Amino acid sequence: MMLNTFEKYLMNNPIRASIQRWYEAPLLKRIGGSTEGLHALEVGCGRGVGTQLILDRFGAATVTAFDLDPEMVKKAERRLSKYPAEKVSLSVGDVTNIQAKDGAFDAVFDFGIIHHVPDWRAAVLEITRVLKPGGRFFFEEVTRHALERSFYRTFLEHPEHDRFTGAEFVAELERRDLLVGTKYVERFFGDFVIGVAKKR
Numbered sequence: 439m440m441l442n443t444f445e446k447y448l449m450n451n452p453i454r455a456s457i458q459r460w461y462e463a464p465l466l467k468r469i470g471g472s473t474e475g476l477h478a479l480e481v482g483c484g485r486g487v488g489t490q491l492i493l494d495r496f497g498a499a500t501v502t503a504f505d506l507d508p509e510m511v512k513k514a515e516r517r518l519s520k521y522p523a524e525k526v527s528l529s530v531g532d533v534t535n536i537q538a539k540d541g542a543f544d545a546v547f548d549f550g551i552i553h554h555v556p557d558w559r560a561a562v563l564e565i566t567r568v569l570k571p572g573g574r575f576f577f578e579e580v581t582r583h584a585l586e587r588s589f590y591r592t593f594l595e596h597p598e599h600d601r602f603t604g605a606e607f608v609a610e611l612e613r614r615d616l617l618v619g620t621k622y623v624e625r626f627f628g629d630f631v632i633g634v635a636k637k638r
């Protein structure tokens with residue numbers, strides 16, 4: 439689902455970009471390694487900060503990225519216009535129906551979008567489908583613990599049903615042959631789960 443106006447402000451904000459740059463990306467890289475020379479997909483790219491990090495910090499050769507919200511995709515296009523067209527491909531799209539062949543990508547990145555998807559299990563299934571065997575899924579997710587806090591309930595909008603804890607999210611990945619093992623951490627009293635899974 440789309441973000442409400444307040445969450446859009448929180449996402450399209452230098453503080454959000456700094457958290458992605460200086461905390462989430464380094465942690466994901468420490469856990470899962472680089473994607474040097476590989477083909478990556480970013481689901482729910484928002485305004486494109488993650489896409490830029492996947493290119494510059496993770497070293498991906500190409501990034502395909504999409505978001506449900508055309509306004510976000512326009513922002514991402516502006517941010518990423520300095521990169522050669524063959525390195526970045528942006529579009530409007532839905533993570534529960536990814537427009538790509540089976541096994542199209544070496545890596546998929548999720549910077550905090552799956553908790554916005556009512557049928558999040560379908561999103562996991564699609565991500566598994568488009569990953570090559572041995573491909574990696576880098577995830578940073580917001581859990582039920584966070585969504586139940588009064589700040590989230592008052593100011594932000596999220597699907598009401600079938601929310602996940604960190605352990606439930608990891609269990610669903612494992613059920614779909616996305617093997618996480620010990621390669622994840624929970625942060626801020628279980629509000630966030632961050633890790634990397636490898637497709638069997």
Ligand SMILES: C[S@@+](CC[C@H](N)C(=O)[O-])C[C@H]1O[C@@H](n2cnc3c(N)ncnc32)[C@H](O)[C@@H]1O
Binds near residue numbers: 483504554
């Ligand atoms: C919390 S924001 C995160 C944006 C960006 N990844 C970041 O970390 O700044 C969640 C994003 O997911 C997008 N989104 C929500 N549901 C989606 C879906 N089904 N498919 C693709 N993108 C979706 C929203 O439009 C929004 O841009």
